[in-house]
C-alpha cells in the first residue's frame with residue numbers, strides 16, 4: 373500500500389469495545405463515544421454494537437452520530453448559537469450547557485423537543501500536572517460552572533449534571549474528582565436524573581483500575597438514584613491504529629535526520645501541541661540502539677519534528693516506519709497545511725483483509741479554501 377496511510381486495527385478496536393461493554397454492564401452505566409477523538413464513521417456500526425451512543429462537540433458531530441452511530445446522541449459546547457441549539461434539538465437526546473445563562477436561554481426549546489438538559493460544572497479539583505492545556509479545572513477556566521457561579525433558579529430546568537476534568541487518567545483521579553464534585557454539588561444531586569462523568573478515563577490501558585471505576589459508578593447510582601454516563605474518546609480506540617510512512621531521504625546536520633512522508637504538523641498535530649513522542653515500532657530512545665535519527669516531516673515548518681529515535685540498522689530511503697497508537701486525535705485533526713496530502717484511512721479487518729475506507733486528493737485540499 374502506498375504511504376502515508378492510517379490503518380485502523382479492527383481486532384484491537386473490538387478488544388477495547390468488549391472491555392468497555394463489560395465495564396458498562398458491571399457498573400450499570402452507559403458509555404458513549406466522544407467523537408472529538410475519533411470520528412471514522414465507517415466503523416460506527418461496529419462501535420454501536422458495544423457502546424450506548426455518541427457525544428458531540430457541535431452540530432456536525434451530532435449529525436454524524438445521529439446518521440451513522442444511532443442510539444443516544446449527546447452534545448456539549450462551551451457556548452452555543454441559537455441556530456446550533458435549534459439544529460441540535462432535532463438530533464440529540466441530551467444537550468449539556470456550560471453556564472446557567474445558556475440553560476435559561478435554551479432549556480425551553482430543548483424541553484419542547486423532548487431533549488434532556490444538563491449543566492457542565494467545574495468541581496475545581498485539578499488532578500493533572502503534566503498538560504495544563506487539558507486541565508478544565510485550571511485557574512480562570514471557562515469550562516464548566518463553579519459552585520459560586522451556580523444559580524439555584526435553574527434547578528427546575530435541569531435533568532442532569534456533567535463534569536469533564538480528566539485526560540488519560542486512572543480511576544484514582546476520578547475518585548478524587550467525584551469526592552470534590554459531591555462535596556460541592558451533592559445537595560443538588562438527588563434531584564438529577566443523570567450524572568455524566570465526562571471523558572479522560574483511560575479504561576482500556578493495561579494498568580487502569582477497572583474495579584475502582586465500577587465501585588465509584590455503583591456508589592453514585594445507589595446514593596443518588598441517577599443514571600451514570602461516561603464519554604471516553606481515547607479509551608475507545610486506544611492502540612487501535614497505526615500510521616505508516618516511508619523514509620524519503622537521510623540528511624546530516626550535526627546529527628542524522630530522516631525526512632518522512634508524514635508530518636507532525638499536518639498528520640499528528642498533538643505531537644507538537646501536547647506535546648508528546650509517539651511510539652514507533654522497532655525503535656528505541658535516542659542513543660539506545662546503534663543508529664539514532666531525528667524523524668522529521670516534509671513541510672517547511674522548522675519545528676515539524678516528530679522526535680529522536682534509534683534503530684538497530686541504519687535507515688535508508690524507502691524504509692517503512694510504523695507509528696503506534698494513531699487512531700485517537702489524529703484523523704480528526706489532520707490538515708493540509710503546506711499543501712500536504714492527507715494520509716488515506718484504511719481498515720485491517722479481523723479476517724486479515726485490508727480495505728481502504730477513504731483516499732484523499734488535490735480536491736480535498738482545494739475544497740477547503
Ligand SMILES: *Cc1c(COP(=O)(O)O)cnc(C)c1O
Pocket residue numbers: 406408409448536538539540570571572573603604605606607
Ligand atoms: C474531549 C472530551 C471527551 C473525551 O475525552 P478523552 O480524553 O478523549 O476520553 C469527553 N467529554 C468532553 C466534554 C470532552 O471535551
